[in-house]
Amino acid sequence: MLRHIIMLRWTPEATEDQKKAAEAGFRALPGAIAQIRGLACGPDLGLSTGAHDFAAVLDFDGADDWRVYQGHPAHRALVDGLIRPILDERASVQFDV
Amino acid sequence: MLRHIIMLRWTPEATEDQKKAAEAGFRALPGAIAQIRGLACGPDLGLSTGAHDFAAVLDFDGADDWRVYQGHPAHRALVDGLIRPILDERASVQFDV
Numbered sequence: 001m002l003r004h005i006i007m008l009r010w011t012p013e014a015t016e017d018q019k020k021a022a023e024a025g026f027r028a029l030p031g032a033i034a035q036i037r038g039l040a041c042g043p044d045l046g047l048s049t050g051a052h053d054f055a056a057v058l059d060f061d062g063a064d065d066w067r068v069y070q071g072h073p074a075h076r077a078l079v080d081g082l083i084r085p086i087l088d089e090r091a092s093v094q095f096d097v
Numbered sequence: 098m099l100r101h102i103i104m105l106r107w108t109p110e111a112t113e114d115q116k117k118a119a120e121a122g123f124r125a126l127p128g129a130i131a132q133i134r135g136l137a138c139g140p141d142l143g144l145s146t147g148a149h150d151f152a153a154v155l156d157f158d159g160a161d162d163w164r165v166y167q168g169h170p171a172h173r174a175l176v177d178g179l180i181r182p183i184l185d186e187r188a189s190v191q192f193d194v
Binding site: 040041042044050066095 | 099100104139140141142147148150151152164188
């Protein structure tokens with residue numbers, strides 16, 4: 001299993017509605033992309049200073065399915081339409097679990 | 098459940114042995130810290146440019162257990178002894194799953 005993690009830091013101007021729309025967009029992905037084996041995501045809880053604002057953990061059977069996800073129209077629409085407009089910083093890792 | 102994610106970028110000077118020791122240190126944590134409900138971790142697979150080098154996903158029953166973990170001697174020993182000497186960058190998020 002391949003685990004794909006992203007952490008996002010929103011711009012200071014990002015509104016709560018925009019952040020919620022991005023989260024809803026993530027939660028809709030498994031319904032649109034069959035290669036997603038699991039999704040957990042959510043806003044940071046504010047427990048530690050300097051944390052990013054949002055994280056998503058997505059599981060795939062392997063790198064090929066992850067690549068399908070990367071290029072999938074539903075993923076591209078989320079990134080280009082809901083994330084990029086309010087994105088300040090992005091960190092990611094893909095690792096084997 | 099609280100999910101704690103960290104992403105680490107190692108210094109250029111970090112050796113493979115040092116990186117493997119840090120990973121082994123993470124994998125030993127559940128045996129030392131009862132509050133850890135789940136751990137998945139590993140080095141980045143090199144599938145995307147700019148990714149961090151390592152990620153760990155740890156699950157806890159809630160914030161109180163996460164705080165026990167944060168201050169636990171086994172965690173402190175890992176951070177101070179094996180991670181900090183080779184750490185270039187760290188990103189984290191804690192969110193509800």
